Amino acid sequence: TVLTQSPALAVSPGERITISCRASESVSTLMHWYQQKPGQQPTLLIYLASNLESGVPARFSGSGSGTDFTLTIDPVEADDTATYYCQQTWNDPWTFGGGTKLELK
Amino acid sequence: QVKLLQSGAELVKPGASVKLSCKTSGFTFSTSYMSWLKQVPGPSIEWIGWIYAGDGGTNYNQKFEGKATLTVDKSSSTAYMYLSSLTSEDAAVYFCARTYGGSSYFDYWGQGVMVTVSS
Numbered sequence: 022t023v024l025t026q027s028p029a030l031a032v033s034p035g036e037r038i039t040i041s042c043r044a045s046e047s048v049s050t051l052m053h054w055y056q057q058k059p060g061q062q063p064t065l066l067i068y069l070a071s072n073l074e075s076g077v078p079a080r081f082s083g084s085g086s087g088t089d090f091t092l093t094i095d096p097v098e099a100d101d102t103a104t105y106y107c108q109q110t111w112n113d114p115w116t117f118g119g120g121t122k123l124e125l126k
Numbered sequence: 127q128v129k130l131l132q133s134g135a136e137l138v139k140p141g142a143s144v145k146l147s148c149k150t151s152g153f154t155f156s157t158s159y160m161s162w163l164k165q166v167p168g169p170s171i172e173w174i175g176w177i178y179a180g181d182g183g184t185n186y187n188q189k190f191e192g193k194a195t196l197t198v199d200k201s202s203s204t205a206y207m208y209l210s211s212l213t214s215e216d217a218a219v220y221f222c223a224r225t226y227g228g229s230s231y232f233d234y235w236g237q238g239v240m241v242t243v244s245s
Contacts, residue, residue: 053231061237069229113187
């Protein structure tokens with residue numbers, strides 16, 4: 022299953038942003054989102070499309086089902102500079118999107 | 127708290143093999159699924175496979191069948207990945223990650239280990 026993400030975003034702190042992830046076939050709601058900062062391991066933000074991982078700020082939210090999914094950050098903060106990946110675990114093999122690099126202006 | 131501590135960076139010659147380790151603590155390893163992942167800049171992240179520590183059962187991404195072998199040592203709560211016949215295509219950062227049951231997301235990750243393949 023190919024997951025397609027827009028490659029990059031540049032936004033100002035305080036804005037509301039959405040990062041999209043489109044799957045080449047249905048993944049039900051088995052879509053998860055990760056944040057990865059340079060030189061670090063990814064960390065889980067959202068699981069099962071819309072569930073906020075413990076300890077993750079409520080500024081992050083997820084939605085979607087089937088083939089279209091969205092990660093929303095509202096409001097964006099400077100610390101959110103990172104690459105964001107979607108991942109599906111409905112179809113074998115589990116796959117990741119190419120990542121969306123978020124830069125703060 | 128949950129910790130996954132991976133072994134240090136590896137420099138290996140083409141054609142050689144390497145065994146990576148992932149020592150865990152802070153959770154019940156014997157009833158956990160552990161995955162391994164590969165990250166190369168640009169092509170993103172690939173899932174290699176998972177192993178169930180309870181019985182050693184495995185599920186591999188077909189792409190990595192024959193390349194990677196996953197094992198565990200329950201006595202030390204450590205997961206291992208053996209990579210064989212290394213080529214330049216295997217140079218990457220490799221992560222271990224705890225895999226949450228049937229929903230299969232990765233809730234805790236190791237810090238990653240860089241494998242360099244060079245003569």
